[in-house]
Amino acid sequence: MRTHPNRAVSLTLTALMVLMFVGSGWALGRLRAVRPNTNLEDVLYIPSAKVLKRMSLGYNGLLADIYWTRAVQYFGARHWRHARDYDLLFPLLDITTQLDPHLLVAYRFGATFLAQEPPDGAGQPEKAVELIERGIKDNPDEWRLYFDLGFVYSMDLGDYQAAANAFLRGSQLPHTHPFLKIMAAQMAQHGGELQTARMLWQTTYDTTDDVAIKANARLHLQALEVDETVPKLEELVRQYKERTGIQPTTFFPLIQAGLLRRIPVDPLGMPYKLLPDGHVEVQDPEAWSFIRRGLPPETGKKDQADQSTKP
Amino acid sequence: MRDIRKVMVTIETRNLEKTYRVGFWRAKPKVALRPLTLSVDHGEIFGYLGPNGAGKTTTLKLLMGLAEPSGGSFTILGGDITDPAIRAQIGFLPEQPYFYDYLTPLELLNYFAALSAVPAKERTRRIDATLKRVGLQEDAWTTQLRKFSKGMLQRVGLAQAIVHEPKLVVLDEPMSGLDPMGRREVRDLIEELHHEGRTVFFSTHILSDAEALCDRVAVLSRGELKGIGVVADLIGSVKGNVEIMWHGAQTVPTLRGLGLEVHTVGETARAVVPEAQVDKVIDALRAHQAKLIAVTPMRTTLEDYFLAKIGAPTEVAR
Amino acid sequence: MISRIRAIAFNTFREAIRDRVLYNLIVFAFLMIGASLLLGQITIGVERQLLINLGLTAISIFGVLIAIFIGIGLVSKEIDKRTLYTVLSRPVQRWEFIVGKYFGLVGTLVVNAGLMTLGFFVALLYLMHRLQPSDTSILAAIYFILLQFMMITAIALLLSSFSTPIESAVLTFAIFVVGSFSEDLRNFAEAAKGTTHYATLALSYLIPNFATMNYIAPVARGNPVPGSLILYNTLYGLLYAATAVCGASLIFQNRNLK
Numbered sequence: 001m002r003t004h005p006n007r008a009v010s011l012t013l014t015a016l017m018v019l020m021f022v023g024s025g026w027a028l029g030r031l032r033a034v035r036p037n038t039n040l041e042d043v044l045y046i047p048s049a050k051v052l053k054r055m056s057l058g059y060n061g062l063l064a065d066i067y068w069t070r071a072v073q074y075f076g077a078r079h080w081r082h083a084r085d086y087d088l089l090f091p092l093l094d095i096t097t098q099l100d101p102h103l104l105v106a107y108r109f110g111a112t113f114l115a116q117e118p119p120d121g122a123g124q125p126e127k128a129v130e131l132i133e134r135g136i137k138d139n140p141d142e143w144r145l146y147f148d149l150g151f152v153y154s155m156d157l158g159d160y161q162a163a164a165n166a167f168l169r170g171s172q173l174p175h176t177h178p179f180l181k182i183m184a185a186q187m188a189q190h191g192g193e194l195q196t197a198r199m200l201w202q203t204t205y206d207t208t209d210d211v212a213i214k215a216n217a218r219l220h221l222q223a224l225e226v227d228e229t230v231p232k233l234e235e236l237v238r239q240y241k242e243r244t245g246i247q248p249t250t251f252f253p254l255i256q257a258g259l260l261r262r263i264p265v266d267p268l269g270m271p272y273k274l275l276p277d278g279h280v281e282v283q284d285p286e287a288w289s290f291i292r293r294g295l296p297p298e299t300g301k302k303d304q305a306d307q308s309t310k311p
Numbered sequence: 312m313r314d315i316r317k318v319m320v321t322i323e324t325r326n327l328e329k330t331y332r333v334g335f336w337r338a339k340p341k342v343a344l345r346p347l348t349l350s351v352d353h354g355e356i357f358g359y360l361g362p363n364g365a366g367k368t369t370t371l372k373l374l375m376g377l378a379e380p381s382g383g384s385f386t387i388l389g390g391d392i393t394d395p396a397i398r399a400q401i402g403f404l405p406e407q408p409y410f411y412d413y414l415t416p417l418e419l420l421n422y423f424a425a426l427s428a429v430p431a432k433e434r435t436r437r438i439d440a441t442l443k444r445v446g447l448q449e450d451a452w453t454t455q456l457r458k459f460s461k462g463m464l465q466r467v468g469l470a471q472a473i474v475h476e477p478k479l480v481v482l483d484e485p486m487s488g489l490d491p492m493g494r495r496e497v498r499d500l501i502e503e504l505h506h507e508g509r510t511v512f513f514s515t516h517i518l519s520d521a522e523a524l525c526d527r528v529a530v531l532s533r534g535e536l537k538g539i540g541v542v543a544d545l546i547g548s549v550k551g552n553v554e555i556m557w558h559g560a561q562t563v564p565t566l567r568g569l570g571l572e573v574h575t576v577g578e579t580a581r582a583v584v585p586e587a588q589v590d591k592v593i594d595a596l597r598a599h600q601a602k603l604i605a606v607t608p609m610r611t612t613l614e615d616y617f618l619a620k621i622g623a624p625t626e627v628a629r
Numbered sequence: 630m631i632s633r634i635r636a637i638a639f640n641t642f643r644e645a646i647r648d649r650v651l652y653n654l655i656v657f658a659f660l661m662i663g664a665s666l667l668l669g670q671i672t673i674g675v676e677r678q679l680l681i682n683l684g685l686t687a688i689s690i691f692g693v694l695i696a697i698f699i700g701i702g703l704v705s706k707e708i709d710k711r712t713l714y715t716v717l718s719r720p721v722q723r724w725e726f727i728v729g730k731y732f733g734l735v736g737t738l739v740v741n742a743g744l745m746t747l748g749f750f751v752a753l754l755y756l757m758h759r760l761q762p763s764d765t766s767i768l769a770a771i772y773f774i775l776l777q778f779m780m781i782t783a784i785a786l787l788l789s790s791f792s793t794p795i796e797s798a799v800l801t802f803a804i805f806v807v808g809s810f811s812e813d814l815r816n817f818a819e820a821a822k823g824t825t826h827y828a829t830l831a832l833s834y835l836i837p838n839f840a841t842m843n844y845i846a847p848v849a850r851g852n853p854v855p856g857s858l859i860l861y862n863t864l865y866g867l868l869y870a871a872t873a874v875c876g877a878s879l880i881f882q883n884r885n886l887k
Contacts, residue, residue, distance in 0.1 A: 006393060009724060010882055017875035024868035025834050031841050031861045032815075066813050073816045375718045378885050395720030403718035410712055411640070413647035425636040426719045455647075471715055 064100030067092055071106070072212070075113055079120070086122035090114060093131060101138035104145075105210050107131060111148035112204075112213050115156040120216070120289055125156035143177055144207060146170025150180075151200050154187060163187045179203055198224050222267035223290035226282060230293035233264055233272060233280040241278070250274055266294075321479055321510045322351040322374065326383035329369050343369040345535045346383055351512050351527075356505050358521035358542075359514040360617060361531035367514040368406050370531070371483050375403050388479060399428055402472035406483040408464065412457035416442060416467050419456065420474055427475035441474045444503075446496050461488035469500065480504055482513035486520060498524055522546075522613040530620045537620040542613065549619055551611040553589045556581050559601030566595065583609065633721055634729040641733025645699050646740065654695050655741065659748045661687035680756055681767060681849040688745045689774045689845070695741055696778045697801045699734055700785025701794045724878035731786055731874050738778045746771050769854040770844045776866035777842040781805055783873035784837065790877045791884065808839040837869055 071092035078086055093110045097103060113121045114128035132149045139145060150166035153159045164187035171180035183199065190196050198221065205217035236259045241247055243257070251274055254260045264272045270283035272294070282294045326346035332339070344366045351357045361367050372378045374385065376392035390397045410419055420438045429437060442452060445466040451459070456467065465488045472480055485501075486494045494517075501511050501524055515521055521528055522542060529539040538545065558578050566573050566582060571592070573582045580601075584592050589606070596603060662684045707713040716726065746768075753767075754760065784804055788797035807814075811833055818829035842862060844854060 006882065009722065010879060013724060013875050013879040013882065017872055017879060020868050020872040020875060024865055024872055027861050027865035027868055028834060028838055028841070031838075031858070031865055034855065034857045034861060066810065069813060069816050069820070072820070372714075375714075377714060377717060395722070398718065398720040401718065403715065405714040405718075408712075408715060410715075411644050413644050414640075418643070422636060422640045423715065423719065426633055426716065426721050428720065468715070 060099045064096050064103055067096040067099065068103060068106055071096060071109070075109075076212075082119045084118045086113075086118070089122050090124060090127045090131070097131065097135060097138075101135070104135075104139065104142060105208075107135035107145055108148055108208060108213060109210065111152055112216055115152045116216075125152050128152045128156070141173055141175070143170045143173050143175070143180060146173070147177070147180060147183075147203065147207070150183065150187070151204065155197065155200060158192070160187050160192070177203075177207070194224060194228055220290050223288060223292075225267050226288065226291045227293045229264065229266070230272070230280045233274075234278060236260065237274065237278050237280070247276065247278065248274065249276060319353045320350050320386075320389075321353050322349075322385065322387050322512060324349055324374075324383065324385035327370070327373060327380050327385050328382045329366075329373055329378065330381045342534050344373070347536055348383075349529055349536065349539055351510060354505070354508055354510055355526040356501060356511045356524050357513075358525035358528040359512065359531065360516065360518065360521055360528055360613075361514070362516060362621065364533075365531040366534040367531055368483055369534075371403075371405075371481060371514060375401070375481065399475070400478045402475065402477035402480045404468045404472040404480075404482045404485060407487065408468045410456050410464065410467065413455055415453045415455055416447060416470070417452050419467065420471060423471045424474050429475050437474055437476070438470075441470045444473075444500065445470045446493075462490065462493050465489055465493070469497065473504070477509065479510045479512065482511070484515055485513055486515060486517055494520065518613045518617055528613070530617060532621045538616070545616045546611050546613060549611050549615045550586050551615075552583050552585055552609045554581065554583055554605070554607045554609055555589070555592060555596075556604040556607075557596055557601045558604065559596065559599060562596055562599040562601045565599060566592065569595070579604070630722075630725060634725050634732065637716075637721070637726060637729025638732035638736065641730050642736045645734065645737040648699075654691050654698070655744055658687050658691040658745050661691070662749055662752045677753075677757060678849045680752060682845060684749050684752065685767070685770055685774065685845045685848070688742070688749065688771065689777065689843070692738070692741060692745065692774060692778050693781050693802075693805055696734075696738060696782045697785050697798055697805075699737060700782045700801065701789045701797045723882045727786065727790070727878045727881050728874065731783065731877075734782050734786075735779055738775065738782065742771060742775045742778065763851055763853075766848045766852070766854045769859060770848040772859070773842040773844050773862055776862060777839055779870045780837050780839075780842075780866055780873070783870035783877070787873040787877040787880070790880045804836060805839065808837040809843070810840070811836055811838040812840040838865070842866065 071089065074092060075086060075089055090110070093106050093114070096106045100106075110128050110131040114131065115121060115123075115125035117123045129149065129152055132145055132152065136142070136145045136149065146166050146169050150163040150170070153166060154163035164184050167180045167184035167187060170176055171184055179199075183196075183203075186196050186199065201217050201220045201224065205214055205221065208214055208217070236254060237248060240254050240257060240259055244253075246253070248254060251260060251263055251272075255262065266272060266282050268284075268287060273281045273283055275281060280294060281296055282288060282291065285295050288295075324347055326348055327344065328342075328346045329344040331341045331343055347370065359367050359370065369378070373380050374387060374392065376398070385392075388397050388400055392398065414422070417438060420441065421434060424434045424438060425431075442449075447463065447466045447470070451463060456464065459467070465485070469482075469485065472482065485497055489497060498520060501513070504511055525542055527539070527541050528545065530537045557580055560575060560578055560580065563573050563575060563580055566580075569588075569592070571582050571584060571588075573580050575581075582592070586608075593603070593606070662680075664683075717723065749767075749771075750760075750764075753764070781801065785797060785801040788800050792800070814829060814836070815833040818826055818833055821829060844858070848854070
């Protein structure tokens with residue numbers, strides 16, 4: 001008989017249980033605030049991939065996925081905080097790819113984000129090369145890896161010869177992208193040029209499914225557009241000055257003079273600024289991560305005329 | 312008019328029943344106990360009889376609140392079994408109990424006495440008295456229970472059922488695991504409890520014990536109550552047999568012709584005759600000028616009643 | 630009510646302490662601590678770190694095994710062996726039984742953890758020849774491990790209130806493994822969209838989070854333990870365990886006994 005005392009007890013217990021559970025959820029929320037990345041810092045508790053492989057009892061794929069997820073989370077969290085170092089990124093990707101050598105996206109992620117300068121990357125292009133070379137060893141038929149290798153050599157290391165070699169190797173694969181042969185040739189002649197960079201980034205954008213890599217490529221393409229447009233605009237301004245003798249303060253006179261069709265706008269939709277000394281700048285330098293032109297002189301980013309990166 | 316009998320009833324069930332659902336997918340209901348209506352009076356020794364699997368243990372579990380009835384109701388000591396005040400006055404010994412292997416009888420009884428709200432000061436005295444009463448030798452009092460024989464465990468089980476001096480004692484097969492000496496001791500114990508004014512309700516399939524001890528019995532078979540009443544009445548309801556002895560071998564063929572089993576030793580013959588046929592047989596003997604030696608009614612036992620009710624042979628321990 | 634719970638707790642404690650399997654597992658833990666000492670002698674320079682890492686992990690794993698092993702015995706073993714009937718026929722509420730059992734078990738775990746901690750510090754002393762003030766952070770890490778035990782036991786108790794001993798042991802261990810990766814589950818939830826996101830997020834709150842109780846690696850490196858971590862871990866562990874115990878009581882209160 002479900003008598004009254006029993007029902008009362010059951011109700012009390014249920015209420016208590018719900019209360020406690022909610023409380024535990026709250027405490028867990030507070031814990032996550034206090035300790036947001038501890039899991040990531042302790043992520044290399046087992047620093048050796050060999051040991052890990054043996055301990056995983058054959059569940060390599062699952063562990064690889066876990067470490068891959070951690071790598072992405074690690075990078076994302078630090079990137080959001082504008083971190084200047086990403087020391088654990090390479091070890092994480094290293095372990096991931098040792099556990100699962102065919103996890104292509106891990107190599108590609110490393111190619112992009114290990115190589116780039118902080119705060120957008122680890123600034124370790126040599127490590128990126130190391131990672132990709134190992135990936136090529138385990139996946140010799142994957143043309144994308146050769147592409148990434150050439151990319152890093154070209155964009156981040158400035159070694160156009162090595163880049164050309166990488167593209168060449170990749171172009172000789174049975175099911176390769178026809179693009180690689182073109183890039184090999186391009187590298188040889190127009191290593192540091194803007195057009196080359198655009199081709200590289202466009203290919204990266206087109207051939208990946210990973211959201212982060214794609215977004216990053218798009219930012220670069222937009223930056224390249226700025227780098228291309230700014231000198232052209234400055235050249236037009238100089239032509240106007242030569243023709244008329246007047247230093248324009250806005251772009252309107254140039255439009256009236258037929259040199260421009262409309263007010264020039266950057267890829268983010270903001271009109272370019274024309275300075276009295278003839279320099280063209282973007283409206284909002286903070287919004288741009290990768291541009292080399294169109295920046296005010298005090299930002300500290302070098303205003304270079306050519307595309308070659310650090311040696 | 313006040314129903315005095317109500318006050319004097321210790322256990323009363325009304326259509327108490329229990330059905331189990333066996334199996335997970337196509338749950339087939341298994342009827343363990345059909346609607347049972349009986350009552351146990353205050354101060355009596357009540358025997359709950361039946362073959363194994365009849366539903367005796369199920370009934371006891373329902374009564375003790377260990378399982379919920381599928382239907383019907385019952386009162387125990389005038390109240391509800393879920394009431395802790397009522398439970399404090401009941402002692403229960405389940406079938407084949409196990410106990411905590413690593414405890415000693417003293418520790419176990421201390422634990423149980425504490426749970427039954429026996430005051431701390433009283434405990435030692437009562438535990439010692441109870442252990443002596445159930446016949447457990449003193450050197451076993453501090454031995455861990457995992458070393459005990461079945462019989463010794465049974466004694467400990469009895470002890471925990473009575474250590475808190477309950478008004479009602481419910482025992483499931485209290486004699487199991489005991490040798491004849493032990494069973495005798497348990498019978499004496501039950502008698503003592505009865506003299507102390509406690510009500511004893513126990514289940515068993517040993518009919519001789521029930522016959523010796525009980526005021527009233529109930530017989531259960533396959534979940535159904537087959538009979539209930541005062542022992543003497545029940546026995547008396549079964550027609551008995553009569554043993555007839557006579558001299559006169561010449562009559563034997565005739566009697567055998569009547570379908571009777573006759574044994575002869577020399578001139579003396581002996582036959583067991585159903586009560587109804589006694590007159591007919593005596594007439595036949597007289598007609599053959601046999602000399603009657605003795606006509607003796609044979610004692611009917613509870614077993615006879617039991618078999619009559621159950622209608623199938625059952626294990627009987629004597 | 631209190632006296633009955635106390636009686637049950639004490640009885641549970643006594644029964645568990647005398648069970649020999651407990652000691653076997655503790656011996657194993659000691660062996661592991663000893664092994665990590667030996668291992669440390671092979672790799673130079675990291676002996677202390679290795680000892681703390683492996684030693685505390687051994688305590689954690691073996692302690693969880695003990696917690697599971699005793700936890701399942703709390704209810705399912707009792708039902709299996711019918712020791713329960715004589716207890717429940719007395720004026721004991723079913724929830725009192727569960728709560729008392731849990732406290733008895735927590736007592737056992739504390740003794741457990743205490744013994745293993747002792748063994749660990751003996752090993753540490755042997756290695757370092759003296760103790761440093763920073764070693765108190767090791768105690769904090771062990772305290773977290775103890776909280777973990779309490780949570781696991783509550784879960785084992787909950788599961789054993791309605792399933793067989795073997796089922797509840799296996800399930801509890803599985804939950805321990807999943808719970809250790811609970812942060813990864815949450816990462817996955819944050820990367821996912823739509824219903825997957827909400828489902829996995831809810832799951833990451835539902836299953837116990839043991840990752841947060843694991844502060845072994847930082848302590849091995851010599852990091853201090855933030856007070857807020859101690860506070861919230863305590864709250865989380867106790868509240869979660871309490872939830873499970875309430876659940877176990879609820880189930881047990883309404884259960885039919887075979």
